[in-house]
Amino acid sequence: MGHIYDIDFHFPPILKKLKRGPQIILPKDLGIIAAFSGMNRDSIVIDAGTGSGYAAIFFATIAKKVITYEIREDFVNLAKSNIARSGLKNIILRQKDIFEGIKEKADIIILDLPNPEKIFKAKFRLRSDDSCIVVYLPNIEQVKTFVSVAEHAGFEAFVVRCFIEDLLVREIGTRPKNIGLTHTAYLIFARNKSNN
Amino acid sequence: MGHIYDIDFHFPPILKKLKRGPQIILPKDLGIIAAFSGMNRDSIVIDAGTGSGYAAIFFATIAKKVITYEIREDFVNLAKSNIARSGLKNIILRQKDIFEGIKEKADIIILDLPNPEKIFKAKFRLRSDDSCIVVYLPNIEQVKTFVSVAEHAGFEAFVVRCFIEDLLVREIGTRPKNIGLTHTAYLIFARNKSNN
Amino acid sequence: MGHIYDIDFHFPPILKKLKRGPQIILPKDLGIIAAFSGMNRDSIVIDAGTGSGYAAIFFATIAKKVITYEIREDFVNLAKSNIARSGLKNIILRQKDIFEGIKEKADIIILDLPNPEKIFKAKFRLRSDDSCIVVYLPNIEQVKTFVSVAEHAGFEAFVVRCFIEDLLVREIGTRPKNIGLTHTAYLIFARNKSNN
Amino acid sequence: MGHIYDIDFHFPPILKKLKRGPQIILPKDLGIIAAFSGMNRDSIVIDAGTGSGYAAIFFATIAKKVITYEIREDFVNLAKSNIARSGLKNIILRQKDIFEGIKEKADIIILDLPNPEKIFKAKFRLRSDDSCIVVYLPNIEQVKTFVSVAEHAGFEAFVVRCFIEDLLVREIGTRPKNIGLTHTAYLIFARNKSNN
Numbered sequence: 001m002g003h004i005y006d007i008d009f010h011f012p013p014i015l016k017k018l019k020r021g022p023q024i025i026l027p028k029d030l031g032i033i034a035a036f037s038g039m040n041r042d043s044i045v046i047d048a049g050t051g052s053g054y055a056a057i058f059f060a061t062i063a064k065k066v067i068t069y070e071i072r073e074d075f076v077n078l079a080k081s082n083i084a085r086s087g088l089k090n091i092i093l094r095q096k097d098i099f100e101g102i103k104e105k106a107d108i109i110i111l112d113l114p115n116p117e118k119i120f121k122a123k124f125r126l127r128s129d130d131s132c133i134v135v136y137l138p139n140i141e142q143v144k145t146f147v148s149v150a151e152h153a154g155f156e157a158f159v160v161r162c163f164i165e166d167l168l169v170r171e172i173g174t175r176p177k178n179i180g181l182t183h184t185a186y187l188i189f190a191r192n193k194s195n196n
Numbered sequence: 197m198g199h200i201y202d203i204d205f206h207f208p209p210i211l212k213k214l215k216r217g218p219q220i221i222l223p224k225d226l227g228i229i230a231a232f233s234g235m236n237r238d239s240i241v242i243d244a245g246t247g248s249g250y251a252a253i254f255f256a257t258i259a260k261k262v263i264t265y266e267i268r269e270d271f272v273n274l275a276k277s278n279i280a281r282s283g284l285k286n287i288i289l290r291q292k293d294i295f296e297g298i299k300e301k302a303d304i305i306i307l308d309l310p311n312p313e314k315i316f317k318a319k320f321r322l323r324s325d326d327s328c329i330v331v332y333l334p335n336i337e338q339v340k341t342f343v344s345v346a347e348h349a350g351f352e353a354f355v356v357r358c359f360i361e362d363l364l365v366r367e368i369g370t371r372p373k374n375i376g377l378t379h380t381a382y383l384i385f386a387r388n389k390s391n392n
Numbered sequence: 393m394g395h396i397y398d399i400d401f402h403f404p405p406i407l408k409k410l411k412r413g414p415q416i417i418l419p420k421d422l423g424i425i426a427a428f429s430g431m432n433r434d435s436i437v438i439d440a441g442t443g444s445g446y447a448a449i450f451f452a453t454i455a456k457k458v459i460t461y462e463i464r465e466d467f468v469n470l471a472k473s474n475i476a477r478s479g480l481k482n483i484i485l486r487q488k489d490i491f492e493g494i495k496e497k498a499d500i501i502i503l504d505l506p507n508p509e510k511i512f513k514a515k516f517r518l519r520s521d522d523s524c525i526v527v528y529l530p531n532i533e534q535v536k537t538f539v540s541v542a543e544h545a546g547f548e549a550f551v552v553r554c555f556i557e558d559l560l561v562r563e564i565g566t567r568p569k570n571i572g573l574t575h576t577a578y579l580i581f582a583r584n585k586s587n588n
Numbered sequence: 589m590g591h592i593y594d595i596d597f598h599f600p601p602i603l604k605k606l607k608r609g610p611q612i613i614l615p616k617d618l619g620i621i622a623a624f625s626g627m628n629r630d631s632i633v634i635d636a637g638t639g640s641g642y643a644a645i646f647f648a649t650i651a652k653k654v655i656t657y658e659i660r661e662d663f664v665n666l667a668k669s670n671i672a673r674s675g676l677k678n679i680i681l682r683q684k685d686i687f688e689g690i691k692e693k694a695d696i697i698i699l700d701l702p703n704p705e706k707i708f709k710a711k712f713r714l715r716s717d718d719s720c721i722v723v724y725l726p727n728i729e730q731v732k733t734f735v736s737v738a739e740h741a742g743f744e745a746f747v748v749r750c751f752i753e754d755l756l757v758r759e760i761g762t763r764p765k766n767i768g769l770t771h772t773a774y775l776i777f778a779r780n781k782s783n784n
Binding site for chain 3 (some may be wrong): 598600603619621622624627653718727731735746747748754756762
Binding site (some may be wrong): 162 | 204206208209210223227228232234235236257258262291326340344355357358363364367372
């Protein structure tokens with residue numbers, strides 16, 4: 001997509017060396033996920049679906065440990081290869097359906113797969129009231145479904161979109177870029193209501 | 197500002213417990229700075245000016261070490277108190293003008309102060325070609341000056357703004373918020389040209 | 393709202409002298425409605441609900457004739473007073489439910505009221521295949537309902553939102569305004585499918 | 589551009605039948621110009637440069653009379669052909685430099701050409717204090733120059749950009765379009781200061 005439309009997605013160095021596969025979460029959204037969830041050096045992060053592994057690798061550059069779930073074998077293989085390229089040692093890749101349940105306690109659970117609201121019927125444990133479930137969903141109907149199920153499960157959710165505008169600073173004049181990425185997905189951040 | 201305009205800046209838990217002082221960099225911009233600069237668990241981050249310490253504290257939740265410079269004594273005191281509240285041990289706070297020179301090699305230098313282009317006349321060292329100088333500037337004239345000086349110093353810079361749109365998901369209907377934050381500052385990311 | 397948040401809605405002179413009442417369509421959206429619908433000196437425009445009459449008055453400065461429907465008596469009185477102030481003679485104000493049917497053929501029908509999709513069960517006639525039904529709706533659920541009913545009625549619809557960013561050009565620096573209006577409503581433009 | 593990037597610029601019927609030539613002002617910006625300037629059935633509009641005539645034709649569907657200036661012979665010929673296609677009779681096309689002076693009094697003067705601030709050294713007359721000079725400029729440096737010269741000439745100016753976000757409403761889900769037009773130009777509206 002970047003090449004066709006000449007849009008720069010501003011990949012940090014570690015993500016530039018990976019092989020692309022299925023649609024990825026772009027750095028702009030990864031940065032907002034990290035900042036709004038409070039991801040940090042001590043975080044245990046659970047991530048699904050892995051896809052090409054971009055998100056898991058990005059989170060693993062920040063967090064203590066990332067456990068990432070993927071059911072498709074081809075994606076598992078691509079992700080394995082990308083994790084190897086990244087050199088990171090704090091990623092555990094599981095070929096398994098995350099909705100079958102997560103053993104480890106998590107600070108942040110990030111869901112980039114269809115029907116993420118199924119998490120509320122699955123077994124999962126959060127480490128604290130600050131812990132956060134983050135969901136990446138392109139369509140508004142999906143957002144509504146997730147928010148509704150999350151609220152029934154005792155969670156409070158807010159929903160944002162992130163836009164990046166590129167400003168061209170050149171001798172011939174300064175102006176925003178003419179064509180840009182206007183939508184990737186909605187980001188939902190859900191925390192336990194007792195936290196508020 | 198959040199209260200007057202009823203705008204939620206989506207502070208992560210660690211920043212919520214700090215005392216506000218001078219204008220801070222908001223989480224949306226902190227997240228983009230972290231993601232686009234490639235900030236990670238191994239990063240040595242240099243930050244100036246410290247102000248209330250919000251940015252330094254945020255970066256220290258991700259990076260290995262943050263060295264933060266501030267010349268105003270009142271801000272140094274506020275920042276000290278906030279750093280203590282945060283419980284973080286990897287922040288070094290210096291009451292000193294960063295443009296007098298930085299001893300340590302840095303992966304990322306983040307400048308949120310007037311005339312950040314003075315860095316190119318100061319002593320500083322970057323750890324690698326992936327290293328990055330990040331600048332936070334509200335006005336376009338400031339951006340142009342920095343980019344021009346950076347390019348003469350052999351750096352390549354890109355400039356972005358980050359917008360966050362909040363989507364309200366409610367029984368009575370789903371829609372974006374009516375009033376929002378439309379501008380904080382431009383973010384400039386400058387890397388050595390040899391890197392490209 | 394303009395005073396509380398210090399947001400300039402850029403009213404043209406004729407709208408500045410009117411009395412405010414119920415929520416109005418702002419000039420930014422009126423301009424997009426006019427341009428995208430193809431409103432012109434020969435247009436017969438049907439408008440409902442009248443509210444304070446701002447939209448009807450704006451359209452009447454462009455179109456040949458505006459027929460505007462309102463059921464609430466207090467709004468009818470406010471609109472009458474505003475139409476008198478405007479000095480315009482090409483507005484017909486009817487205290488009547490538009491969904492009871494429109495006698496006149498219209499080039500453009502503009503609906504700013506709840507359940508605008510009821511128009512497709514009402515009697516109305518369009519003057520040509522270029523004719524257009526324009527709908528102003530704040531919430532996405534409302535938009536979906538209207539688009540779905542319009543498509544079943546043989547119409548093709550597109551949906552847009554309009555943002556205006558104010559750039560402050562001052563001696564102390566040039567930058568976008570910090571706080572702004574981020575959402576008013578979605579604008580739907582529906583034309584007969586045979587037109588495409 | 590529309591075809592390459594699959595962006596719909598939402599042309600109204602009358603503009604759809606014209607021949608493209610030099611870069612045009614898009615309907616979104618034409619609508620904002622009309623609404624914010626207060627263009628109406630009684631307006632005398634002066635427009636330069638004509639280019640392909642799109643803007644002059646759009647304004648002539650609203651205003652009483654449009655006088656449009658263009659110096660390039662090829663554009664004059666293209667504009668003549670487009671004006672003929674439009675069927676409009678209230679456009680006067682002059683192959684002449686607008687900065688040599690305008691005889692007629694104008695309600696709105698719209699400048700889409702380089703160095704529009706030269707208007708303040710040219711002969712022009714506005715019909716009232718509500719009259720307005722509108723300028724279309726892609727770059728911020730150009731905006732600053734125009735605003736500065738306008739203010740020295742006793743005018744008060746505000747500057748805006750207009751974005752249109754397209755919402756896709758489909759069975760498979762509702763979401764904003766992924767790629768869109770993010771910048772065309774800044775629109776400046778300058779009125780005599782005595783008006784405020």
